[in-house]
Amino acid sequence: MSGEGDVPQAIRKLAPGKLVIASHNQGKVREIDALLRDHGIEAVSAGALDLPEPEETGTTFVANAELKAMQAADLSGLPSLADDSGMCVDALGGDPGIFSARWAGASKDFAAAMQLVETKLQETPGAGRTAHFVCALALAWPDGHIEWFEGRVDGTLVWPPRGDKGFGYDAMFLPDGETETFGEMDPARKHAISHRADAFRQLVAAVL
Numbered sequence: 001m002s003g004e005g006d007v008p009q010a011i012r013k014l015a016p017g018k019l020v021i022a023s024h025n026q027g028k029v030r031e032i033d034a035l036l037r038d039h040g041i042e043a044v045s046a047g048a049l050d051l052p053e054p055e056e057t058g059t060t061f062v063a064n065a066e067l068k069a070m071q072a073a074d075l076s077g078l079p080s081l082a083d084d085s086g087m088c089v090d091a092l093g094g095d096p097g098i099f100s101a102r103w104a105g106a107s108k109d110f111a112a113a114m115q116l117v118e119t120k121l122q123e124t125p126g127a128g129r130t131a132h133f134v135c136a137l138a139l140a141w142p143d144g145h146i147e148w149f150e151g152r153v154d155g156t157l158v159w160p161p162r163g164d165k166g167f168g169y170d171a172m173f174l175p176d177g178e179t180e181t182f183g184e185m186d187p188a189r190k191h192a193i194s195h196r197a198d199a200f201r202q203l204v205a206a207v208l
C-alpha cells in the first residue's frame with residue numbers, strides 16, 4: 001500500500017536510469033524516453049536490461065500494460081513503466097485493438113498489417129474510416145503497488161499510407177484537425193497530441 005502523496009518524492013529521488021521502460025518496441029521506447037526526458041527523468045529500457053518479453057494474455061489494454069510493468073518490476077527490482085497500445089477501427093468493431101502488434105506477425109511487418117486493415121475495410125460495405133489510438137500506461141513499483149492511465153486520440157484512416165517518421169500504423173492515421181498523418185508530422189507534434197501524450201499528461205499530473 002502506498003498513499004498518493006509519497007509517490008512524487010519516490011520517483012524524484014530515483015537515480016538516473018532507475019526507471020525501467022518495460023517495452024521491447026524501439027519506436028515506443030524512443031517516444032516514452034522523449035516524454036520522460038521532458039520531465040527530467042532518465043530511464044533504461046527492458047531490452048537494455050535483457051528482460052524477457054512477456055506473453056500478453058490480458059483482454060484489455062490496461063491488463064496487458066499491468067502485466068508487462070509488473071513483470072519488469074519483479075525481475076529488475078526497479079519501478080517500471082509499461083505501455084500497451086493499439087489502433088481501434090470503428091468499422092472493424094475495434095480491431096485490431098489489443099491485437100495491433102500481433103496483426104504485424106512475428107516479422108513485425110506493419111506494411112502488411114496496414115494492408116490488412118485496408119483490405120478488411122474495403123470488404124466491409126459502407127464502412128466509415130474513423131479510428132482511434134489507445135494508450136494504457138501502467139507504473140508498477142517493486143512493492144507491488146501499481147497505477148495506470150489511459151489516453152486516446154481520434155482520427156481517420158488514409159490510403160495509401162503517408163510518411164515514414166513514425167512506427168506501426170502511423171502512416172495511415174490522420175489525427176482529427178491535422179493535415180499530416182502521424183507518419184508525416186514532426187515527432188514533436190505527435191508527442192503533443194497523441195494517445196501516448198494524453199496518457200502521459202495524466203501520469204505526470206498524478207505521479208510527478
Ligand SMILES: O=c1nc[nH]c2c1ncn2[C@H]1C[C@H](O)[C@@H](COP(=O)(O)OP(=O)(O)OP(=O)(O)O)O1
Nearest residue numbers: 023024025083084085086087100101167168169170
Ligand atoms: O503511436 C503509435 N503509432 C503507430 N502504431 C502504434 C502506436 N502505438 C501503438 N501502435 C500499434 C503498433 C504497436 O506494435 C501496437 C502496440 O502493441 P503493444 O503490445 O502495446 O506493443 P509492442 O508489442 O509493439 O511492444 P511492447 O509490448 O514490448 O511494449 O500498436
Ligand SMILES: [Mg+2]
Nearest residue numbers: 024025056101
Ligand atoms: Mg507487445
